[in-house]
Amino acid sequence: MADTTVAPAYGPTEWDEVEHMPTSTGLSNVKITMWAFLGSECLLFGSLISTYLLDRNKPDLIPGSGPKASTLFDIPFTSVSSFVLLMSSMTMVLAVSAIARGNQERTRLWLATTAALGATFIAGQVYEFTVFYREGLGYTTNISGSAFFTLTGFHGIHVTLGIVMLATLWYLSKAGHLTRENAESVEIVGLYWHFVDIVWVVIFTVVYLIP
Amino acid sequence: MNTEAVAASPEDVNTAGSPAEDHGSDHGYSDWGYIKIALFLALVTAIEVSTYFIDFGSIATPMLIVLMIVKFAFVVAVFMHLKFDNPMFTKLFMLGLLGAVAIFIPVLLTFEYF
Amino acid sequence: MAIVEEEPRLLELTAPETVVVPADRGTGVFARPAAQTGWRSWLFTVDHKKIGIMYGAVAMLWFFVGGVEALLVRTQLATPNGTVLSANLYNQLFTMHGITMVFLVIMPLTAAFMNFMVPLMIGARDVAFPRINALGLWLFVFGGVFLNISWLTSGAPDCGWFCYAPNSGLSFSPGNGVDYYSLGLLIAGIGSMVGSVNLITTILNMRAPGMNLMKMPIFVWMTLVVQFLLLFSLPVITIALVFLSLDRLFGANFFNVKAGADPLLWQHLFWIFGHPEVYILILPSFGIVSETLPVFSRKPLFGYPFVAFSGVAIGFMGFGVWAHHMFASGLGPVSVAAFSLTTMFIAVPTGVKILNWVGTMWGGNIRFTVPMMFSVSLVAMFTIGGLSGVMHAMAAADTQQTDSYFIVAHFHYVLFGGALMGLFGGMYYWWPKIFGHRLNERLGKWHFWLVLIGFNLTFGPMHILGLQGLPRRTYRYGPGLGFDFWNLVATIGAYIILVGMLVFAYNILRSRKTMPPAGADPWDGRTIEWSIPSPAPEHNFDYVPVVTQIDDFWHHKYQKNAEGELVQIARGDDIAQAGDQHPHLPSPSYWPLVLAAGFPLIGFGLIYNLALAFVGLGLILIAIYGWAMEPSTAPGGESHPVEDSPATDDGDGEAVDTSVEDAEDHSVAESISDPEEAPVG
Structure with missing residues (x-):
């Protein structure tokens, strides 16, 4: 082609003037990622819960190998810790609402409360595990023990990670790094936290309450 | 795979050159609204736990499942803003x-x- | 959090002329890497193109390893009562051949194309989370190395690639091989997981203006489906592998039959992942073929929406057929009938695709270039493999064929004849866009024909062997049972494949020296990756492409004239972008590599000494905080065209990086106030 000055097929447009290119859906990248991740987590906990259901009443071929997890449940105690975790969801949503208004102090208050409630839940879980162990159900004792400790342990690790994130957010707010512009990070941690809570809603009903 | 939803959406962007706004912060319930929802969920939990003390017979399991779904749905829809x-x-x-x-x-x- | 306040230490001292990005202090623990050439620029890169090339290069290394394993197996089986390998070594070899080819060759090769091509095809300057992209690569690399280190210990895994319980338990597999299997796959799996959320977000959110989902190239569509499959199947295998590891390392009872466990649970969990996995392997090749066939037939893809939606349908149905791998395990008649039906149904969307490809070629002005030949061979070979697949859908037939060589023939026809042929086609097709020059066509044709003939000689006879009753995974067979001839033919075929692959390797080396620069648009391409120079410049697009229709670039070259005839109005090379703009891009980072390096440490720690696991965990924690405190883009650029706000980098919701907004401003001020910092870090 002799013509030396052919315009490129995709030349400059007004899009190149845009400071921050909007996303195709108008939604935030990290929020899409979080929701996709939570969708994936559903299958993770689905596998764990199904395995527990399958294994909880398996007849044991080794005689005298310890009690089944379900015979050791202390429903009043677990109800209280479930209630604590449920309330932490409320304080989390209040933290998100506070940061959206730009109220740093209120945000920190609710973040700290949420983390404290989460820590209470974890402490309750540690206590529960200790009691089970004393009553003769260790991790390797029988199949219902393995399945129960793995399921609740996985959930506990998730809560613990959430507490670490909340503490980090609290620190960032204290240090003045949590501005209104990146208030989204509180919302994202909130999504994670609520998810951990609803997983417990399912575990509490399916594992503990349904006979 | 959520094709219909997304297929329509990118076109919206063509009209506006502004960066994406932060969603989810400017709508939702008031703080008091969230507290009311939480109190409702606490009540549901209380009903759930009552099955341990009161014998509901054969409706216990279906009731527990329904209540679980209610709790799950409220947290996801309201607290997680999906609504x-x-x-x-x-x-x-x-x-x-x-x-x-x-x-x-x-x-x-x-x-x-x- | 004290680490953040620490005085930054400068790790990198590179030649000054390679440094463009000023050092960034105050926000990260260390100064960030800035090398633009040399090995450092590869090790710490977050550029999706370099990451894609590394995925491909590492996958080709594993392809060599997996190929050698296959040749050893075939050599052992060439004659009756083979003496090349012991039974034990044979078990390790076929196991590692399978694992290597599935997890370390085909998956990363598809990841290579997805990483390299998807941003180019949707008109983006990078993926949504460039550092997470790098993390995915390094996890795959470390996972693969970890798996293969097992050869140096008490032996590689020898339980087959699906490693059924209780065969994988301590009593039947006392060595550490299975531990390496479960932990290695976990590491690689985490890599695929972070990669999948990243690509999903990229495709949903970073398309060029005007490119709605129904204007995306089919390869992008298939990538989206594959990433959703990964997203939802990986957690299941993760849990299965965690159970296996806990059983073996900590004495849990998940697959302990004595404690009442049902080993069938492993089969369910494995195949809930494993069946979507086969679509994860094949759909990217379907996508590649859907790009090459229209280009080389000079016709638009026949029935674009059907191809796109049949891919989505395959994705959905892929989750509903897993138990057809377990027909012989005593599932019960109802389950077998149900899964038999769903399996037959899944052939329908696949058939739709085959029909559309044939329709695309029908009446087209076909150019038989090497990528076209590979693509056509995919259509043919996959059809053969698909037909034997439908045979397995019938439970009665499957019960006869399962665990025989017929199965081996079937999955090699779909994975080698299907997935790998498509990937080779993709290599020849996109090589100019990746490296700036084409591969030699004549050598490419030798490569193609040798591989095609060798492949059919190797795996065609296995159909016969299987129906004659040769079980798979037997390390030798007696003479005079009717297995001798076809086994010898298969082995000869395997060596012909080897020759073909050597030709390919020679082609790569030779083309690098002898092939002229390809120009932006060597194939008269249809999609927008051909509208930028070859090789693709670091920032991909000078200007944001605005897309109006499917095959948008082609419509810039061909339009209707006054008489309504389609005429060429421009050549692709002439209207391509010049690649001379310099938008500001995400900066390299150490943290993905450091973070990934923590995982194999945890793996070794779990096997040998828990203290090491804590070291790995500590490394991961440090890396997460270092990562979070570092803005994804070093300050110093005037614009920031990639939509990747600093707070958005953490896949699992760790929003610890919220300090960056402030910190970034802060560091801009700093780098201005002490300019002597600039050339160092």
Whole structure:
């Protein structure tokens, strides 16, 4: 082609003037990622819960190998810790609402409360595990023990990670790094936290309450 | 795979050159609204726990499952803002949630669990 | 959090002329890497193109390893009562051949194309989370190395690639091989997981203006489906592998039959992942073929929406057929009938695709270039493999064929004849866009014909062997049973494949020296990756492409004239972008590599000494905080065209990086106030 000055097929447009290119859906990248991740987590906990259901009443071929997890449940105690975790969801949503208004102090208050409630839940879980162990159900004792400790342990690790994130957010707010512009990070941690809570809603009903 | 929802959406962007606004902060309930929801959920939990003390007979299990779904739905819809937020988030999450249900119930069925 | 306040230490001292990005202090623990050439620029890169090339290069290394394993197996089986390998070594070899080819070759090769091509095809300057992209690569690399280190210990895994319980338990597999299997796959799996959320977000959110989902190239569509499959199947295998590891390392009872466990649970969990996995392997090749066939037939893809939606349908149905791998395990008649039906149904969307490809070629002005030949061979070979697949859908037939060589023939026809042929086609097709020059066509044709003939000689006879009753995974067979001839033919075929692959390797080396620069648009391409120079410049697009229709670039070259005839109005090379703009891009980072390096440490720690696991965990924690405190883009650029706000980098919701907004401003001020910092870090 002799013509030396052919315009490129995709030349400059007004899009190149845009400071921050909007996303195709108008939604935030990290929020899409979080929701996709939570969708994936559903299958993770689905596998764990199904395995527990399958294994909880398996007849044991080794005689005298310890009690089944379900015979050791202390429903009043677990109800209280479930209630604590449920309330932490409320304080989390209040933290998100506070940061959206730009109220740093209120945000920190609710973040700290949420983390404290989460820590209470974890402490309750540690206590529960200790009691089970004393009553003769260790991790390797029988199949219902393995399945129960793995399921609740996985959930506990998730809560613990959430507490670490909340503490980090609290620190960032204290240090003045949590501005209104990146208030989204509180919302994202909130999504994670609520998810951990609803997983417990399912575990509490399916594992503990349904006979 | 949430095709219909997304197919329509990118075109909206063409009209506006502004960066994406922060969603989810400017709508939703008031703080008091959230507290009311939480109190309601606490009540539901109390009913759930009561099955341990009171014998509901054969309706206990279905009742517990319904109450669980109610709690789950309220937290997801209100606390996690899915009710107010873009439907794409709902679709992403539901894909995983319903997928898990649709896969693991057959797994339990093949083991003749029910 | 005290680490953040620490005085930054400068790790990198590179030649000054390679440094463009000023050092960034105050926000990260260390100064960030800035090398633009040399090995450092590869090790710490977050550029999706370099990451894609590394995925491909590492996958080709594993392809060599997996190929050698296959040749050893075939050599052992060439004659009756083979004496090349012991039974034990044979078990390790076929196991590692399978694992290597599935997890370390085909998956990363598809990841290579997805990483390299998807941003180019949707008109983006990078993926949504460039550092997470790098993390995915390094986890795959470390996972693969970790798996293969097992050869140096008490032996590689020897339980087959699906490693059924209780065969994988301590009593039947006392060595550490299975531990390496479960932990290695966990590491690689985490890599695929972070990669999948990243690509999903990229495709949903970073398309060029005007490119709605129904204007995306089919390869992008298939990538989206594959990433959703990964997203929802990986957690299941993760849990299965965690159970296996806990059983073996900590004495849990998940697959302990004595404690009442049902080993069938492993089969369910494995195949809930494993069946979507086969679509994870094949759909990217379907996508590649859907790009090459229209280009080389000079016709638009026949029935674009059907191809796209049949891919989505395959994705959905792929989750509903897993138990057809377990027909012989005593599932019960109802389950077998149900899964038999769903399996037959899944052939329908696949058939739709085959029909559309044939329709695309029908009446087209076909150019038989090497990528076209590979693509056509995919259509043919996959059809053969697909037909034997439908045979397995019938439970009665499957019960006869399962665990025989017929199965081996079937999955090699779909994975080698299907997935790998498509990937080779993709290599020849996109090589100019990746490296700036084409591969030699004549050598490419030798490569193609040798591989095609060798492949059919190797795996065709296995159909016969299987129906004659040769079980798979037997390390030798007696003479005079009717297995001798076809086994010898298969082995000869395997060596012909080897020759073909050597030709390919020679082609790569030779083309690098002898092939002229390809120009932006060597194939008269249809999609927008051909509208930028070859090789693709670091920032991909000078200007944001605005897309109006499917095959948008082609419509810039061909339009209707006054008489309504389609005429060429421009050549692709002439209207391509010049690649001379310099938008500001995400900066390299150490943290993905450091973070990934923590995982194999945890793996070794779990096997040998828990203290090491804590070291790995500590490394991961440090890396997460270092990562979070570092803005994804070093300050110093005037614009920031990639939509990747600093707070958005953490896949699992760790929003610890919220300090960056402030910190970034802060560091801009700093780098201005002490300019002597600039050339160092």
